[in-house]
Amino acid sequence: MELRKTPQSATPSLDLSQLPLNCEAVIASIAAAPRLASRLRELGFLRGQPLRVLRAGSALIVQIGETRLAIRRRDATSIRLVS
Template sequence: MTVLGVTFGAPSKPAIEPDEAFLSDWRRDCDAIVLDLPGGDQLSARLRELGVLPGTRLRVLRTGAHLVVQTGDARLALRREDCSAVRVGMIPAAA
């Protein structure tokens, strides 16, 4: 809502495309591709160290307070709060 040029109740997450979501919202047993990580903070650096980079394919194995995701042969347990900063998308169908 905007009153006198001031916006109240602005969403905490940026707008995303319909075929995109945040990893925290991704469904169990679904594959995703990482589109974007949060800007240069500790979380972004840690995710990169774990191999979660833009272009990386992930599979959500378990949801809840923590998400368990698989990338390649590795399985990672990530806090839902951290996953809410990772933007993912559907994996394009093979041509």
């Protein structure tokens, strides 16, 4: 688990919607439908890439590399983080 601020909150399998605000974690896999998955990968959501959540809510704001994206909580659950 690569949570920098709250390592104690580490659970064996964490998805993006559960990542606490402003904590960095690393992508393990993407289990989305083919279209969403390929769009996410084009945007840089690859295995091993670190990302952060900047805003919680029904739509999250995610920072990955220099890209800032809004993604729905429901879609965010398909992005598994390294445990």
